[in-house]
Amino acid sequence: xxxxxxxxxxxxxxxxxxxxxxxxxxxxxxxxxxxxxxxxxxxxxxxxxxxxxxxxxxxxxxxxxxxxxxxxxxxxxxxxxxxxxxxxxxxxxxxxxxxxxxxxxxxxxxxxxxxxxxxxxxxxxxxxxxxxxxxxxxxxxxxxxxxxxxxxxxxxxxxxxxxxxxxxxxxxxxxxxxxxxxxxxxxxxxxxxxxxxxxxxxxxxxxxxxxxxxxxxxxxxxxxxxxxxxxxxxxxxxxxxxxxxxxxxxxxxxxxxxxxxxxxxxxxxxxxxxxxxxxxxxxxxxxxxxxxxxxxxxx
Amino acid sequence: xxxxxxxxxxxxxxxxxxxxxxxxxxxxxxxxxxxxxxxxxxxxxxxxxxxxxxxxxxxxxxxxxxxxxxxxxxxxxxxxxxxxxxxxxxxxxxxxxxxxxxxxxxxxxxxxxxxxxxxxxxxxxxxxxxxxxxxxxxxxxxxxxxxxxxxxxxxxxxxxxxxxxxxxxxxxxxxxxxxxxxxxxxxxxxxxxxxxxxxxxxxxxxxxxxxxxxxxxxxxxxxxxxxxxxxxxxxxxxxxxxxxxxxxxxxxxxxxxxxxxxxxxxxxxxxxxxxxxxx
Numbered sequence: 001x002x003x004x005x006x007x008x009x010x011x012x013x014x015x016x017x018x019x020x021x022x023x024x025x026x027x028x029x030x031x032x033x034x035x036x037x038x039x040x041x042x043x044x045x046x047x048x049x050x051x052x053x054x055x056x057x058x059x060x061x062x063x064x065x066x067x068x069x070x071x072x073x074x075x076x077x078x079x080x081x082x083x084x085x086x087x088x089x090x091x092x093x094x095x096x097x098x099x100x101x102x103x104x105x106x107x108x109x110x111x112x113x114x115x116x117x118x119x120x121x122x123x124x125x126x127x128x129x130x131x132x133x134x135x136x137x138x139x140x141x142x143x144x145x146x147x148x149x150x151x152x153x154x155x156x157x158x159x160x161x162x163x164x165x166x167x168x169x170x171x172x173x174x175x176x177x178x179x180x181x182x183x184x185x186x187x188x189x190x191x192x193x194x195x196x197x198x199x200x201x202x203x204x205x206x207x208x209x210x211x212x213x214x215x216x217x218x219x220x221x222x223x224x225x226x227x228x229x230x231x232x233x234x235x236x237x238x239x240x241x242x243x244x245x246x247x248x249x250x251x252x253x254x255x256x257x258x259x260x261x262x263x264x265x266x267x268x269x270x271x272x273x274x275x276x277x278x279x280x281x282x283x284x285x286x287x288x289x290x291x292x293x294x295x296x297x298x299x
Numbered sequence: 300x301x302x303x304x305x306x307x308x309x310x311x312x313x314x315x316x317x318x319x320x321x322x323x324x325x326x327x328x329x330x331x332x333x334x335x336x337x338x339x340x341x342x343x344x345x346x347x348x349x350x351x352x353x354x355x356x357x358x359x360x361x362x363x364x365x366x367x368x369x370x371x372x373x374x375x376x377x378x379x380x381x382x383x384x385x386x387x388x389x390x391x392x393x394x395x396x397x398x399x400x401x402x403x404x405x406x407x408x409x410x411x412x413x414x415x416x417x418x419x420x421x422x423x424x425x426x427x428x429x430x431x432x433x434x435x436x437x438x439x440x441x442x443x444x445x446x447x448x449x450x451x452x453x454x455x456x457x458x459x460x461x462x463x464x465x466x467x468x469x470x471x472x473x474x475x476x477x478x479x480x481x482x483x484x485x486x487x488x489x490x491x492x493x494x495x496x497x498x499x500x501x502x503x504x505x506x507x508x509x510x511x512x513x514x515x516x517x518x519x520x521x522x523x524x525x526x527x528x529x530x531x532x533x534x535x536x537x538x539x540x541x542x543x544x545x546x547x548x549x550x551x552x553x554x555x556x557x558x559x560x561x562x563x564x565x566x567x568x569x570x571x572x573x574x575x576x577x578x
Binding site for chain 1: 338341342343344345346347348370372374389391404405406407409418420422424472473476477478480481482483484485486530531543544545
């Protein structure tokens with residue numbers, strides 16, 4: 001007897017009640033996990049501060065940098081930022097900080113500067129630290145990088161559902177559009193490329209004013225951002241993205257006053273878990289540590 | 300000046316576009332993009348336009364001292380069907396009488412006309428900017444002049460209950476999943492060779508979602524019907540009708556090279572009636 005091939009459909013979500021319960025199509029199903037998938041839980045730190053931003057285009061640099069320090073300390077279980085950053089990089093390392101320059105919601109310069117300063121403080125030579133996005137493939141520091149730090153704001157995206165930490169590495173391949181098939185499902189393979197694999201020590205998903213819905217060719221209206229005032233920090237990019245996705249989904253449901261799934265469904269987050277073994281996407285496999293401001297946390 | 304016979308449709312149109320609207324004036328040179336170079340302009344959004352066979356995009360920025368810029372983007376989709384299709388990708392907003400099926404939201408006006416999709420966008424939603432957006436739209440529509448026909452497939456949708464302003468036209472599986480998530484795989488073999496209409500229906504307090512797929516051949520329609528029955532509604536009855544887990548009904552029927560699917564209806568009778576009422 002031949003076994004029927006498993007194709008995930010809308011009915012799988014209806015059957016498990018994922019849509020109704022979570023108001024999303026994330027995190028289901030755990031049909032088959034990649035062989036390389038670690039079975040241990042992932043830790044994700046979500047830190048928020050009501051005064052981090054007053055809205056789109058604003059941030060309090062001092063507060064946001066303090067949030068970063070605190071989150072990294074908790075994430076790496078240290079008592080001071082220096083000890084935490086010494087776990088991330090040593091003086092012998094060459095460090096690429098993979099940023100995101102999308103004009104309407106770029107990685108805040110304040111965070112790029114703070115990360116650079118902390119790397120310098122632990123003894124990494126300034127000539128061996130670079131911040132880049134579009135030109136990482138030709139950037140000499142990134143070419144020699146022994147450590148990568150991944151940082152970007154989360155936003156909805158026309159074709160992949162979400163602009164995520166996983167997607168942020170698309171600039172590491174020569175033909176990014178080659179990964180756009182089936183809603184960018186294969187983005188996880190980029191993380192297995194030799195010049196990328198195993199180098200990422202820290203992922204920071206900027207949730208200060210995330211974009212939860214997009215309109216028009218430019219997929220942007222500031223009315224679809226909101227002052228969430230958060231940072232999500234994890235060594236597991238999949239878990240960080242899955243956590244951010246839940247928050248975006250909850251905000252969509254709240255704003256539109258109905259269940260409005262992220263579209264297209266961000267298959268790449270789930271596939272990074274179940275097909276490529278890069279981390280954990282299911283909430284059951286994520287230990288979420290929440291710090292700071294609790295109002296309207298949405299998760 | 301004699302017309303440049305080698306000019307693209309957008310280059311021809313460019314001459315008639317407004318250079319000034321109120322205090323806003325065109326800033327810098329117009330930029331042109333094709334299906335490859337558009338990535339550098341609108342990032343991931345490009346895939347939507349590629350899914351509708353984008354030929355060329357013209358982008359013009361209008362600026363004003365002390366106010367927000369306005370971005371005019373005109374997409375030449377090569378056919379009125381695809382111009383209509385890419386317009387239907389975002390149907391939110393209020394109907395507005397500009398071009399064909401104009402839609403206005405705070406800060407963004409869109410419409411299709413002939414083979415063009417037009418988007419006029421401002422980042423700051425001031426009253427003056429909104430008025431300028433509208434005026435630019437009116438002038439662009441007048442410059443295009445001619446109108447285009449909707450895809451013929453739309454006329455095969457059942458008329459009763461059809462929400463004519465909630466019809467989408469597409470031929471890419473990711474675009475279908477964007478509007479109605481069906482499955483992670485391309486269950487219905489949607490491709491550039493297929494034409495798809497997705498429509499909302501309303502009957503008093505009942506609703507339904509209807510999908511119509513036109514394949515190049517009847518054989519292709521049969522293959523997709525079999526796959527849909529196998530993977531989506533293996534529990535369907537002999538008439539191709541099944542009860543979903545959310546209490547709603549799905550039904551499928553093939554008519555030559557057309558596959559008609561009621562994705563969701565409030566009752567079995569409604570699902571079958573929609574299929575029976577196809578023109």
